[in-house]
Amino acid sequence: xxxxxxxxKKQQQESCYHCGEPCDRDVLHFDKKxxxxxxxxxxxxxxxxxxxxxxxxxxxxxxxxxxSQSSRNNRFDYLSDREVIDKxxxxxxxxxxxxTFFVPMIHCASCIWLxxxxxxxxxxxISSRVDFVKKKVQVKYRQERIELRALVALMxxxxxxxxxxxxxxxxxxxxxxxRRLIYKLAVAGFCxxxxxxxxxxxxxxxxxxxxxxxxxxFRYLNVLLSLPVFFFAATDYYRSAWMAxxxxxxxxxVPIAMGIVTLFVYSLFEIFxxxxxxxxxxxxxxLFFLLLGxxxxxxxxxxxxxxxxYTAYFPVAVTRMKKDQEEVVPxxxxxxxxxxxxxxxxxxxxxxxxxxEEAAIDYSFVTGEEVPVGIRKGTVIYAGGRQKGPxxxxxxxxxxxxxxxxxxxxxxxxxxxxxKDSLASLANRISGKFTLTVLVIAFGALLxxxxxxxxxxxxxxTAVLIITCPCALAMSTPFTLGNxxxxxGRNGFYLKNSQVIEKIAAVDTLVFDKTxxxxxxxxxxxxxxxxxxxxxxxxxxxAMVSYSVHxxxxxxxxxxxxxxxxxxxxxxxxxxxxxxxxxxxxxxVLGAASFLETxxxxxxxxxxxxxxxxxxxxxxxxxxxxxxxxxxMGKMLGDLKTRFALHLLSGDQDHERQFFEKExxxxxHMHFRQSPADKLARIQRLQQEGRQVLMVxxxxxxxxxxxxxxxxIAVTDDISHFxxxxxxxxxxxxxGYLPKFLGFARSGRKVIKASFALSFTYNAVGIFFAVxxxxxxVLCAILMPLSSISVVVFTTMATNLLAxxxxxxxxxxxxxx
Amino acid sequence: xxxxFVLIGVSLLLAGGFLWLFFKAMKxxxxxxxxxxxxxxxxxxxxxxxxxxxxxxKSE
Numbered sequence: 113x114x115x116x117x118x119x120x121k122k123q124q125q126e127s128c129y130h131c132g133e134p135c136d137r138d139v140l141h142f143d144k145k146x147x148x149x150x151x152x153x154x155x156x157x158x159x160x161x162x163x164x165x166x167x168x169x170x171x172x173x174x175x176x177x178x179x180s181q182s183s184r185n186n187r188f189d190y191l192s193d194r195e196v197i198d199k200x201x202x203x204x205x206x207x208x209x210x211x212t213f214f215v216p217m218i219h220c221a222s223c224i225w226l227x228x229x230x231x232x233x234x235x236x237x238i239s240s241r242v243d244f245v246k247k248k249v250q251v252k253y254r255q256e257r258i259e260l261r262a263l264v265a266l267m268x269x270x271x272x273x274x275x276x277x278x279x280x281x282x283x284x285x286x287x288x289x290x291r292r293l294i295y296k297l298a299v300a301g302f303c304x305x306x307x308x309x310x311x312x313x314x315x316x317x318x319x320x321x322x323x324x325x326x327x328x329x330f331r332y333l334n335v336l337l338s339l340p341v342f343f344f345a346a347t348d349y350y351r352s353a354w355m356a357x358x359x360x361x362x363x364x365x366v367p368i369a370m371g372i373v374t375l376f377v378y379s380l381f382e383i384f385x386x387x388x389x390x391x392x393x394x395x396x397x398x399l400f401f402l403l404l405g406x407x408x409x410x411x412x413x414x415x416x417x418x419x420x421x422y423t424a425y426f427p428v429a430v431t432r433m434k435k436d437q438e439e440v441v442p443x444x445x446x447x448x449x450x451x452x453x454x455x456x457x458x459x460x461x462x463x464x465x466x467x468x469e470e471a472a473i474d475y476s477f478v479t480g481e482e483v484p485v486g487i488r489k490g491t492v493i494y495a496g497g498r499q500k501g502p503x504x505x506x507x508x509x510x511x512x513x514x515x516x517x518x519x520x521x522x523x524x525x526x527x528x529x530x531x532k533d534s535l536a537s538l539a540n541r542i543s544g545k546f547t548l549t550v551l552v553i554a555f556g557a558l559l560x561x562x563x564x565x566x567x568x569x570x571x572x573x574t575a576v577l578i579i580t581c582p583c584a585l586a587m588s589t590p591f592t593l594g595n596x597x598x599x600x601g602r603n604g605f606y607l608k609n610s611q612v613i614e615k616i617a618a619v620d621t622l623v624f625d626k627t628x629x630x631x632x633x634x635x636x637x638x639x640x641x642x643x644x645x646x647x648x649x650x651x652x653x654x655a656m657v658s659y660s661v662h663x664x665x666x667x668x669x670x671x672x673x674x675x676x677x678x679x680x681x682x683x684x685x686x687x688x689x690x691x692x693x694x695x696x697x698x699x700x701v702l703g704a705a706s707f708l709e710t711x712x713x714x715x716x717x718x719x720x721x722x723x724x725x726x727x728x729x730x731x732x733x734x735x736x737x738x739x740x741x742x743x744x745m746g747k748m749l750g751d752l753k754t755r756f757a758l759h760l761l762s763g764d765q766d767h768e769r770q771f772f773e774k775e776x777x778x779x780x781h782m783h784f785r786q787s788p789a790d791k792l793a794r795i796q797r798l799q800q801e802g803r804q805v806l807m808v809x810x811x812x813x814x815x816x817x818x819x820x821x822x823x824x825i826a827v828t829d830d831i832s833h834f835x836x837x838x839x840x841x842x843x844x845x846x847x848g849y850l851p852k853f854l855g856f857a858r859s860g861r862k863v864i865k866a867s868f869a870l871s872f873t874y875n876a877v878g879i880f881f882a883v884x885x886x887x888x889x890v891l892c893a894i895l896m897p898l899s900s901i902s903v904v905v906f907t908t909m910a911t912n913l914l915a916x917x918x919x920x921x922x923x924x925x926x927x928x929x
Numbered sequence: 930x931x932x933x934f935v936l937i938g939v940s941l942l943l944a945g946g947f948l949w950l951f952f953k954a955m956k957x958x959x960x961x962x963x964x965x966x967x968x969x970x971x972x973x974x975x976x977x978x979x980x981x982x983x984x985x986x987k988s989e
Contacts, residue, residue, distance in 0.1 A: 170972075221968050228969070244965040291955055298955075302948045306941065326933070333937070 130156050130271075132173025148177065155271045159226070162233050167226045174222030176271050188268075189440035190429030191261040196442050200260070200280060202250070208238060209255045213267070213274030218247045227272060234258055234266060249274070278443055278512075279423035293348075293410065297403040300345040303337040304396030308893075310334050311393040315890045331383050331390065338392040342376045345399045348406075362544040364586050368402065370547075371581020378574045391578060394892045398583050401900040409590035409610050411597055416841055418608040422496065422812060426461050426512065430454075433505065448508055455503040462495050463515040464506035471504045473497035486689065496812055501685065538614065538864055539589045543582070550580045557883040568885050575887040579878035584871030584899040588864055592907040596860045599915045604843030605853055612839045615823050616857040618804050622752060623795060623817070625809035626762035626772075629827045632742045632844060638671045642725070642733015649732075651678035653725070656691045656702055659683050664723055665691070667737050668702075690723075701726040744848030746775060751851040753779045757803070761786045761794060763813055792816035808850070812836050852918050863910045867903050874899040 127134050129145040130152035140147040143160065147153040155175060159167055167174060190196055203210040217223065224242045227249050231237040236258030240251040249272075253263055267274055310330040346369075353369035356362060372395065379390030417424070429440050433451040443461050446452065451467070454460055460473070471487045475497050487493055493506065495515035554576040562569035593610035600607055607613065624630055645653070655677035657665040682694040690703015701708060702725050723735040752758060760772070760782045769782060783794065791809075795817045798805050807814065807821035810828060815836040818824030826838035827847055835841050842850075878895060881887050954960070 166973075221971070224965060224968055225972050228972075242965055243962045244968065245962065294955060295952065298948060298951055302944065306944060329934070329937070333941075 128152050128173065128175075128177070129168070130173065130175035131177040132175075133177050151271075152177065154269065158233070158270055164226060164229060164232060167222050170222040170225055171220045174220050176217050187429075187431075187440060188261045188264050190442050191264055192259065193442055196428065197260050200276065204255070207254055207256075208252055209260070210250060210252050211260070211263075212248055212250045213264075213276075214247060215249050215267070215272050215274050216247055217272050218242065218244060218249075223272070226270065227267075230267070233270070234263075237263070276428050277424050278426040278428055280428065293403065293407055296345040296348070297400070297407055299340050300396060300399040300403050303341045303345075304393070304400040307334050307337050307393040307396045310337075311389065311889070311893065314389045315893070334390065334392040335380065335383060338376065338379070338395055341396050341399050342372070345403065346372050349402070361540075362547050363540045364543040364582065364589075367543060367547045367550060367580065367582050368586055371577055371583075372398065374574050374577040375581070378578070389889050391889050391892050394578070394889065394896050397893070397897050397900075398581060401583060401897065402586060405587040405590035405594075405904075408594040409597075411594055411601075411610075416606050416835075418838055418841070422815075425459070425812070426495075427459055430461055443512055446508055446512065448511060450508045452506050452508060453503055454499045454506060456499060456501055458499055460493050460495055460497045460499065460506065462508050462512040463492055463510040464495075464508045466491055466493055467505040467507055472500045474500050538861065539586070542868070546582065546585070550576065553580075553879060553883065557885075560883075561885065572883055572885040575882035575885060576879060578892060579882045579887055579895070580875050582871070582875070583896055584874055584903040585868060587900055588867035588871060588903050588907055591904050592860055592863050592867065592911055595908050595911045596856065599856070599911065599920055600853065603849060603853075603920050604846035605849070606841045608839045612823060613857050613860055615804075615839070616806065616854060617861045619756070619806040619823060619854065621757045621759065621798055621803040621805045623759040623761060623798070623805055623807045623821065625791075625807075625811070625814050625817075626760055628810040629808055629814075629847075630742060630745050630760070632740055632829065637740050638667050638735060638737045640671070640733055640735050642731075645733070647675075648678065649727075650675045652680065652693065652695045652700060653702065654678070655680050655695075656683055656693045656700065659685060659691065659693075664721060664735075664737060668723060668735055671735070698728050700728075741775070742844070742847055748848045748850055749776045749780065752854075753777065755851075756854075757781075759783065759794075759798070761791050761814075761817070763787065788813040788816050792820055795821045806854075808842070808847075809836070809838075849920070852920060856914065856918055856920060859914050860911065863907055863914070866910065867907050870906060871899060871903055 127146065128148035130147060133148050140150060140153050142153050142156065145156070147156065152175060159165055191200075201209050201211045215227070218227070224244055227242050228240055230240045230251065234257075236254050236256075238252040238254065240249055242249050251263065258266075264274060264276075310333050314327065314330060349365045349369045349372060352363065352365040356366055375391050375395045375398070379392045379395065382388040382390045383392075427443060429442050430446055431438050431453040432441050432446065433439075433453055438453065446462060452461070452464065466487055466489055469489050471493065473485050473487050473493055475485060475494075485497075492509060495510075495512060554573050557572040557576055558569045560569070561572050590610070593613050596613050597607050597610050600613075650672060653668065654672050654675040657669040657672070658677055659665075678695060680693050680695050681697070684692045686692065686703070686707065689707040690701060693700045693702075702723060705722065705724060708724055708726050708731075721737045723737065725732045725734065749758065758780045760776075760780055762782070762784050763786055769784065772780075772782060783790075786794065791814060795805055795807060799820070799822075805821040806823040806825065807817045808825045808827060809815075809818050810826060814826075818826060818836055818838045823840065824838040825840045825842050826835040827842050827844050828835045829844040874895065878887070881891065
């Protein structure tokens with residue numbers, strides 16, 4: 113432990129012992145160690161008091177910086193509310209309570225270790241268990257010894273504040289992952305394996321050597337083992353087939369269910385009445401392979417959530433003012449006319465009017481644009497904005513669910529269940545014809561043979577139904593799509609489910625959001641124009657921008673790099689405007705044009721944000737910060753515009769229109785000043801024109817558009833963070849791969865078709881024997897697994913090969929691991 | 930040869946037992962989190978004995 117500390121000291125002179133960040137300003141010394149802020153120091157002192165310093169031994173500087181942590185004591189007060197507690201906890205009895213927290217800070221082994229040693233910090237905590245991938249902690253505690261509020265406060269104090277959002281208070285709790293499919297698969301596998309054992313002697317005539325008793329025993333055991341397969345493992349297929357027939361359609365499960373029932377009934381008939389061996393082992397194999405395919409297709413990305421609405425981001429509680437007294441109440445209790453207080457970095461939870469003189473609201477959460485907007489007294493602030501700067505007071509105008517933005521969720525598109533499945537999957541479309549053909553052949557065989565021999569006719573009839581049971585056919589789709597989904601996942605493109613692939617393959621129109629999607633505020637280029645700045649001025653600037661949390665300040669700060677900050681006499685931030693500082697009795701102003709006393713020289717041909725630097729009334733220079741377009745966007749759009757109709761939707765003013773037209777060409781239809789509802793309406797209009805629309809967006813303002821389009825893709829730079837409800841989540845760094853993804857999804861269709869052809873060949877061969885009544889149980893037992901396995905091998909190899917040729921062969925694991 | 934009757938019974942019971950164990954493990958959530966236990970097993974459990982707090986450095 114000491115070694116790592118000294119080593120680190122050599123590397124970096126003064127970095128925080130807790131979080132590893134450089135201590136730029138005041139270094140706090142405690143216990144012979146450096147800390148960047150009192151928050152980090154507190155965490156360390158709590159841990160050292162409790163002999164938990166192993167935390168620092170497991171990983172270097174495992175902590176999170178505590179600089180921006182709020183230290184208000186009453187912010188967890190809402191957790192005393194009985195109703196809130198009941199919604200949050202998993203389980204409670206007289207003695208103990210179990211609760212699961214989402215803790216996004218979990219990132220290393222130290223985190224797990226510390227969180228699992230919580231019981232050493234407080235005797236009321238019984239135990240805790242971390243799920244690293246999901247970033248969740250389940251804590252068991254005695255509610256008599258420690259309150260929920262105190263527990264959360266304790267976790268916040270050691271730097272692991274759980275994130276509790278409004279959606280956690282939602283009425284329905286998420287059901288536990290459905291494990292029924294796994295159980296069915298296990299049962300089918302178990303029965304299949306054992307049935308194979310009991311059938312083998314029969315096939316190789318060994319049973320006859322053993323005597324009649326054994327033969328019968330094996331057959332009866334097979335019947336016994338087939339019961340769970342028929343009555344438990346196969347139930348999904350009956351249900352699905354029945355539902356399809358009830359809706360007067362035929363899906364893939366109809367011929368499957370037909371095959372299963374025929375196999376079972378005919379086998380019983382053979383075993384009990386004819387004294388033959390039956391096809392029960394084939395039945396077991398069939399179900400095992402079918403369920404295996406289903407399971408493979410069901411790959412889900414646990415850590416991602418595809419169905420978040422605004423409640424997943426809104427706070428649970430707000431500070432309400434009552435006779436100048438603060439009280440913390442759950443958001444659900446806030447009524448129109450209440451006065452609420454919103455502090456720095458807090459989210460405005462409802463549309464409300466500003467009561468203070470001014471505020472700076474960051475709508476990045478809504479629009480993707482992270483430069484705060486200045487708001488004056490009496491203006492409405494929309495829910496979803498984040499206050500940057502000192503605390504403000506607001507008069508609530510609408511209840512949280514009725515706001516300008518949140519109203520989107522009351523739109524008709526959200527109320528009904530998704531009806532995007534107008535495009536039936538490839539497999540289901542052919543299964544109607546397939547079933548009809550099979551039935552025609554089966555009855556044809558029955559008629560033909562019954563002219564000579566009725567029992568032969570029945571044998572041929574059942575044999576056709578059994579042999580054509582579309583096992584291989586039913587498996588080509590799940591294995592192809594499942595594998596494509598995994599390949600996408602490895603490339604930073606995460607799908608909600610595999611049906612999305614077929615929808616992507618049908619898309620002909622692409623709609624992009626601008627801010628946050630095609631442009632990335634984090635990538636914004638910055639440049640300085642004006643007089644050369646001296647080392648001293650740079651130091652002063654560094655000190656000034658370090659003082660501010662404004663995004664533009666952060667960008668200037670990044671541009672400055674490692675400059676030693678000067679000591680300022682005085683510094684003051686005017687929210688949404690700029691900074692004023694006093695250094696060696698000089699007045700230094702850094703900020704927007706409207707904020708300056710002097711008229712600055714205008715800079716032409718620049719449409720981004722400008723930050724002016726004025727010293728003692730003299731305009732020294734300007735920082736030009738443009739809305740950075742993501743890398744490779746020009747090339748990507750160039751690739752796409754030959755194959756798709758392109759649209760751009762932006763909530764911004766159109767002052768950048770010409771720039772974008774020059775950059776991306778006139779083929780792109782651009783629409784500016786689009787409200788969230790406009791975006792939704794525009795997608796619907798495109799759909800009415802008969803287009804299959806794929807929307808790429810990022811903010812909450814795209815949520816409606818993402819929802820109504822055939823495929824909604826949410827782009828996010830931090831995969832575990834924000835993303836509105838969508839069909840797929842795309843890592844922002846991989847947006848340039850979009851043409852590849854679209855092409856790959858289309859070629860996936862070809863793979864499915866090819867594997868269909870393969871399995872039709874098997875079926876044709878099978879039918880050739882079946883109509884002649886030549887299908888023996890051995891043939892069946894060989895043909896069925898063989899066709900299935902060959903289809904699986906074919907689809908897997910074909911998709912991997914296609915991925916390789918398209919350059920999608922990344923072996924890198926998912927980013928969150 | 931009659932011993933085969935017994936053996937078949939035993940084998941079925943055995944296999945069924947494993948199936949049951951699998952169900953139980955599934956229900957207990959053994960397969961829900963496949964990542965954390967791999968890290969957890971590397972933690973040293975300190976004994977209550979205070980003198981024993983000195984431990985070798987772990988290097989990543």
